Amino acid sequence: MVLPRWLARSNPHVANRVLGLFADDVAPLAALHHVGRRTGRRYRIPVLAFESPRGIVIALTYGPDVQWLRNVEAGESRLVRRGKVYVLGAPVRVHGADGARLVPAWTRLALRVVRVDDFVVLPVRTRLDTRRARTPRG
Structure with missing residues (x-):
């Protein structure tokens, strides 16, 4: 059971706007920037992102058929978190325990539920x- 589709449809109008206010500054939130593969429109969506030895890991809470993932697969993307910009490579989909072990234990538990x-x-x-860079004031 992934999160309901109606919730995914309401996110751009409600949750994404609220979470977007502080996604750049409060980990594990981050802002994923990508371009629409058909429209060429720029998008910025808040996601829960985790660093791992393999790269940035995002749980697909609405399932693997989300538009943002298709856009990222078709073009370039960036992730912004805590003053850092990550230029990202081609996404790799991971399923089950292989993906779960890449995120923190508290996240694995919540995702399992x-x-x-x-x-x-x-x-x-x-x-x-x-x-x-901060310079000392004197």
Whole structure:
């Protein structure tokens, strides 16, 4: 059982707007930037993203047939979190225990409760620190 489709349809209008206010600054939230494969429109969506040795891992809480994943598979994407920009490579879909072991234990437990079994790993091609260097005031 992944999260209901009606919830996914309401997210751009409600949850994404609220979570988007602080997704760049509060981990494990992050902002995923991608371009629509048909429209060319730019999108920025909040996601729960986790760093792993293989790259950035995102649980597919609405299942593997989400539009944002198709857009990311068709083009380039970036992830922004805590002042860092990650330029991402081609996504790799992972299923079951192989994906679950890439996220923290508390996340595995929560995902098991809602029976989420699909994940995507986005290899990090480049990591940029966009925070300004702080200089001592004197």
